[in-house]
Amino acid sequence: MNSRPTHTPLPDAGAPIQLYNTLTRRKDTLTPLTPGKVSIYTCGLTVYSQPHIGNWVSYIYWDVLVRLLRAAGLVVTRTQNITDVGHLTSDADDGEDKMQAGAQREGLTAWDIARKYMAIAEHEAYDLLGLTRPDHLVRATDYIPQQIAFARALEDKGYTYRIPGDGLYFDTSKLAHYGQLARLDIAGLAAGARVSTAGKRNATDFAIWKLSPPGAQRDMEWESPWGVGFPGWHLECSVIARETLGDQIDIHTGGIDHIPVHHSNEIAQTESLTGRQFARVWLHNNHLKVDGRKMSKSLGNIITLADITAHGAHPMAFKLAILSKHYRTEGNFTWEILDAASHRYQRWQEAASLRWQATAVDSTGQTNTLLASAPSTLCSKLSDDLGTPEAVAFIDSVCKAILSTPPQQLHQPLLTAFTAAVDDLLGLSLGRSTPNLSAQQQQLLSQRSQARAAKDWQASDTLRDELSAQGITVNDSPHGTTWHYIMPK
DSSP, X not given: OOSSOOOOOOTTTTOOOEEEETTTTEEEEOOOSBTTEEEEEXXXXXXXXXXXXXHHHHHHHHHHHHHHHHHTTOEEEEEEEEBOSOOBSSTTSOSOBHHHHHHHHHTSOHHHHHHHHHHHHHIIIIIISOOOOOSEEEEGGGGHHXXXXXXXXXXXXXXXXXXXXXXXXXXXXXXXXXXXXXXXXXXXXXXTTSSOOTTOSSTTOEEEEEEOOTTOOOSSOBOOTTOSEEXXXXXXXXXXXXXXXXXXXXXXEEEGGGIIIIIHHHXXXXXXXXXXXXXXXXXXXXXXXXTTBOOOTTTTOOOOHHHHHHTTOOHHHHHXXXXXXXXXXXXXXXXXXXXXXXXXXXXXXXXXXXXXXXXOSSOOSHXXXXXXXXXXXXXXXXXXXXXXXXXXXXXXXXXXHHHTSOGGGOOHHHHHHHHHHHHHHHOOOHHHHSOOOOHHHHHHHHHHHHHHHTTOHHHHHHHHHHHHHTTEEEEEETTEEEEEEOOOO
């Protein structure tokens, strides 16, 4: 899949893009470090198990962000990590390594687990959901030497200390503004309320390098100046971002659960080393619940994309369901919500199919006027803090106008441009899912029209059924016959 899709040029590409910055707690106008260019770092998946639909929420929103920036004429360079080592089950820098736990669960090595779930994630992200591939998609284990060098540099600058038998830790008391992103009350933070303090100088200190347990050999471990072990989870993002994007980046994205620990620690270690502000804008998406409850194995409510398709819904319908709520608002998934999104997507496909049937010779008329300004309006709504609910509602109104207008009054170039704009900005594959009829299908449609003209209703119904078997619905009205696709299951 092409990671650099062609985007519809927008009439007002210079319109300011406002994004809610967690660091400032307000909408800030995006001002790139380098004019015309934007660098983005996205926290990626930990590849230890099957991704569920909640895992994909972040990436659906940040995909729209990248599409919006590129459609606005900006050159975007985006990095996303793949956590395949070091992510412990507790923020306290203890507990099992998730990769090791996955290996034990399935009777494989941690390396095998990483390869297995990387392949699954690759398929779901780029084949099923049609997300834009990051420019740099980087495994943490590919940057071990760089992580060790980064940690040594922090140690040389006096920001770390060692806990015998445990590892190398970052001393957060060295920073006057530690926890600023999360507005952490460091002085009032009760010992043990956030992390275990055993051996630490401060409750908020975190592991830079963890030592392998004595007498145990892990699948993933490396020699280091502090002993055989593995990098702390937070280290990989600072290092990968710096190696691929530089000391400073424009935007850092992730989930709200990353704010108090992971992202606060990224800021601490990166800015301590570089002496410069790490990211100008921090974007965080809220969680997705299922039937109003957090997804968990104990509740038995984990839902995957395979469950979505088994239900008879298209992955694009799921994507549309997610985009129907704002990224900063807590989401809720129900099968009824998915069914409503499927119906909405079907209506959008019906409208998009009319671009092959539009025959107006000029662009006059109310609907054509709406279509002419639609790409710019859509961009404007997304430019206000990724206003996807507003964008979806606007597309609804445009599609309603399209479907209430006879094809003889629709201007094909405008309808084609609108369909392309929706795909360029939201990545919903409207164009790809609604190609023109094949020559054989057009012949069947023509034969049906002839049968209707001859009032041969039996032949007409037979031809309708034949088209329906090929996923094509035919509608008859006083304005003539139109067709559209039945959404594939």
